[in-house]
Amino acid sequence: MATPLKDRNRAEFKRYKEDVEREGKSFYPYAILHDSVMSLVVVGVIIGLACVWYFTADKTDAGILGPWYTDEADPGTVNFVPRPDWFFYFLFYLLRIFKWPNTVVLGTVGIPTLLLVLLVLLPFYDRRPERRITRRPVALVAALLVVLSMGVLTWKGATAKEALGSELIASGTVDKWAQEQGFQNDPVAVAGSKLFAESGCLNCHTYLGSGAGNLGAPDLSAIGATGRDVAFFKSYVSNPAQYGNNVMISYGYLGDENLTKIATFLQASKGGG
Ligand code: HEC
Known part of the structure; x- marks a missing residue:
């Protein structure tokens, strides 16, 4: 019968103590x-x-x-696309896989924390004295998987395209919004949708599957279904701080006409379908 693990560990520990005594x-x-x-x-x-x-x-x-x-630094910029340093691309990409707000905490805090805890606890659950890598298939596969998945996520993060407004307009995505929401016959709302895409709103908000979902900004696909009118949205977007929103900048500089377009677009966004 093979020696039990506990006894082998004891023997190893004794040998280590003797080694230290003798030469170290x-x-x-x-x-x-x-x-x-x-x-x-x-x-x-x-x-x-x-x-x-x-x-x-x-x-x-x-x-x-x-x-x-x-x-x-220009605090008023609306088209700056924030990107992390390369060694954070894997986390950055996790943020894109996990969508705000339901699973984002899992993706950005839960999984990395779990992996770190597993790493810290390694000496407590990996107690075999065996050190040859060929005799440690589980550890080997786990290490390869971690390296591989971090590599893939880093690569995906490095090559990820930002959903910038001009791209969304060029690819016809913004036209599809009008169809889906049913405001294609309202030229003011259509103009508002393009302005919305170009003004950097999607750096924080999401809209029918596009956009970043950052800083706790809500999805705006059905914002018009909340029963608030164009005047409200104009006032909100031109001065979010008066509604207790200190994250979003004031878009008053867009001017009255543009604000009307964006507000009309928001009011016409009732979730589609
Ligand atoms: C820097 C990030 C950021 C940008 C850029 C931004 N917002 Fe916001 N916005 C927020 C956040 C965060 C909230 C939620 C604040 C709260 O819940 O108090 C919000 C809330 C809103 C709301 C109210 C939503 C509700 O349910 O009451 C509207 C409407 C809105 N934003 C429109 C826009 C428009 C239009 C633009 C572009 C012109 C824009 N936002 C750009 C962060 C941003």
Whole structure:
């Protein structure tokens, strides 16, 4: 009969203690100290580089490590498409797979947290002393799957097209909205739908399956079914803050005529079908 796992682990542990006694230093405190010092050095280098960057440059002068920034940030921009750095593409793509609001927490917090917990707990459930990779099929397959899926998600995130308004108009998607919602004979609403697509509303909102679904912005496909009139939507879009919405910027700059078009479009959006 094979030796029980528990006994084998005991034997391994005893052998480790003997090894340490004979020729080595124990993990605690030596290796811990070693790691802590190295980590501090790395953090120190990063802080040092940040200081060199900050104090040798300014808004326009490149200094040693580049200028502070090239273009001043424009808080009024409506067509900026936010994209993360490449190493977050896999999370970014998860956000697209999971739609706001029902499953997005699962996709962005639930799954990554679960995977991290599994990783932290690894020493507690993977207790076999076997280290040869060919004898560890489960671990091998799991590792390959993680690498593969992160690779695929990173690739998909890197090549994902943003649903920008001009694309939606060019592909005929916006015309389809009019058909689906039944306002194709209302030229003001049709003009409003194009403005809606072009004005960056879809960077936050979704509409009949298009758009980003960001920052808690609701789907607007059936916003006209809530019984509010054109005047209300005009006032809302031109000054969302007065309705307690401090996420959405004020679109008053679009002008009265354009606001009327967008509001008419919103009022005519009753969910389609
Ligand atoms: C920066 C993100 C963002 C952008 C861009 C944005 N919105 Fe919003 N919008 C929101 C959020 C968040 C809410 C929900 C606020 C709340 O629930 O209090 C909202 C709410 C609304 C509502 C009210 C919905 C309701 O059920 O009461 C309307 C109508 C609306 N937006 C229209 C638009 C239009 C039209 C545009 C483009 C001209 C636009 N939004 C652009 C974030 C955005």
